[in-house]
Amino acid sequence: MCTTGECECGEIGYSVTEDGPIHVYACHCLNCQTRSGSAFGEHALVAASDFDCKGETVTHDRHCDGIDFQEVFCANCRTRIFNRNSAMPDMIFLRAGTLNDSQRLNPIAHIWTKRKQLWLLLPDGIPQFDESPTPEEFGQAVQAALRRGSDGI
Ligand SMILES: [Zn+2]
Ligand SMILES: [Zn+2]
Structure with missing residues (x-):
């Protein structure tokens, strides 16, 4: 399965090739709110x-x-495309709103919900975590999404 995305101006294009669906999570932490506005x-x-x-x-x-954290942007339009960090050097934290098919995204977990904006009502049945889940807890959220069968793009 190959999924593509791009920045706002189109200078940056990327593809993700994975065996299964790409699973997205929503992070409600203060840093994500501030950095994304x-x-x-x-x-x-x-x-x-x-x-x-x-x-x-x-x-x-x-x-x-x-x-060490690194945020990667388009050099032209400054859309943030992904993050990476030295703790998980083999992983890309893709900014999922840049995926071409982002309207279909359906987060499999909501994290840092203790900081979420008060107006926002989260869907029933989707795992929520007050702060960051452990890798095991996140893995369980992924397994639950796979059992539901309809999430991910
Ligand atoms: Zn751009
Ligand atoms: Zn966050």
Whole structure:
């Protein structure tokens, strides 16, 4: 399965090739709200080896709690395409709103819900976590989505 996305101006194009569907989670933390200027961030965790991004990028680097974080943007229009960090160097944290088919996204989990905006009502039956889930908890959320069968693109 191959899924594609791009930045606002089209200079950056990428593809994700995975065996299964791409699962997206919504993060309601303060950082995602501030960095996006919106209610929450939508991220998809994909293997770096399955991710192919073309076009000129610029990065914003920061260091927090012993981990190096890098945010990657289109050099022209400054759409943020993905994040990566030194704690999980083999993974890409894709900014899922840049996927071409983003209207079909349906988050499989909501994290940092203790900080979510008060107007936002989350759907029943989708796992919620006050803060960040453990990898095991996140894995269970993915398994639950696979059992439901209809999530992911
Ligand atoms: Zn662009
Ligand atoms: Zn967040």
